[in-house]
Amino acid sequence: MASKDIYFVPESSKWPIVGSLALFTLFAGSAMLLNQSPNAKYVFIVGIAAVIYMFAGWFSNVIAESLAGKYNKQVDISFRMGMGWFILSEVMFFAAFFGALFYARVLSVPWLGGEGSGAVTHQFLWPAFKASWPMSVMPDSTNFTVYKDIVPAFGLPAVNTLILLLSxxxxxLAHWALKKAQRNYLNAWLAVTVALGGLFVYFxxxxxxxxxxxxSLKLNSGIFGSTFYLLTGFHGFHVTMGAVMLAVILLRxxxxxxxxxxHFAxxxxxxxxxxxxxxxxxxxxxxYWL
Structure with a gap:
């Protein structure tokens, strides 16, 4: 068992370099797919398989160390601090995209329409431009259209909101059951949470x-298409990863x-x-709403 006075230092591990190579292969395959390069799908599949291998191997090592009692209170504090900093980095990640959305909607588009310091730009470059949102087609001096037929907020997005809030x-509830050592309720509520996460991704x-x-809303549909898919797409990826992690916790x-x-995991x-x-x-x- 781990001593409370000695910090556990794991042995040298291959997983960091394996993870780096796996992620590089996955990102390279993704870029090749976007550029329609030959054999891109094979590189992408290899990347996916390598990432799965890395996660499975690394997780199994950490789980084995935990079950062997090698982690003490100091390690637990380190884990909590590490997870806290990781979530903070994710907050900053999404803050950048929300900031881009704010800049486009509140500052950039109104300036192009002639408000504030954008009056000169509007007069000489795009006098026919009328500031409105959402905007999916880039304006020029002779033609300007806006994207009006957007995904309604109180359709699937509202359903997905209820699903995530319920999850x-x-x-x-699963956490409360764990604290009360009610294993059956813990497993049941975890299973429901995983199912709700999968349902969100499906919707x-x-x-x-x-x-x-x-x-006809695509990634290249102007600033609206770009921000829409980047924000919702990255969030969908995070939900997918969260559902996978919850499934691992359920199996454990x-x-x-x-x-x-x-039960820090x-x-x-x-x-x-x-x-x-x-x-x-x-x-x-x-x-979706505003």
């Missing part, structure tokens, strides 16, 4: 298909891994999931 409740994919095929719980006093995933919930509320308000 925040169910993961909290978002359905929304994307509708927007792309029926509304089914094996009886956690106790009511030692569960708490870390729950923190992440609540962060995803909060980000979606901002997306729903500022991307």
């Amino acid at each position: 925040g409740v169910t993961v909290t 978002q994919a359905t929304e994307y298909h509708h927007a792309y095929t029926e509304l 719980s089914l094996k009886g891994h956690f106790t009511k006093n030692e 569960f708490e870390a995933v729950a923190w992440y999931w609540h962060f995803v919930d909060v980000v979606w509320l901002g997306l729903f308000v500022f991307v």
Whole structure:
């Protein structure tokens, strides 16, 4: 068992370099797909497989160390600080995209329409430009159109909002059950949370298909298309990863891994999931509703 006075230092690991190579391959494959390069799908598949291999191997090592009792209170504090800093970095990540949306809607587009310091630009470059949002077609001196047929806020986005809010409740109920050592309730509420996460991703994919095929809203549809897909797409990726992590926690719980006093792995995933919930509320308000 780990001593409370000695900080556990793991042995040298291959996983950081494996993770770096896996992510590089995945990103390279993604870029090749976007540029329609030959054999891009094979590079992308290899990248996906390498990332899965890295996660499975690294997670198994950490889980084995935890079950062996090698982690003490000092390590637990380090884990909590590390997860806190990670979530802060994610906050900054999304803040950059929300900032870009704010700049486009509140500053850039009104300036192009002649407000404030943009009067000269409007007069000499795009006198026919009328500031409005959403805007999906870049203006020029003779032609300017705006994108009016957007995804309605109180359709699938509202349903997904309810789903994520409900999942925040169910993961909290699972946490309470864990603290009370009620294993059956813990497993049940975790399973419901994973199912809700999967349902959210399914509905978002359905929304994307509708927007792309029926509304002609694409990534290159001006500033609106870019911000819409970047914000909702990255959030959807985070929900997907969160659902995968919750599924791993569920499998561990089914094996009886956690106790009511030692369950930081569960708490870390729950923190992440609540962060995803909060980000979606901002997306729903500022991307879909307003």
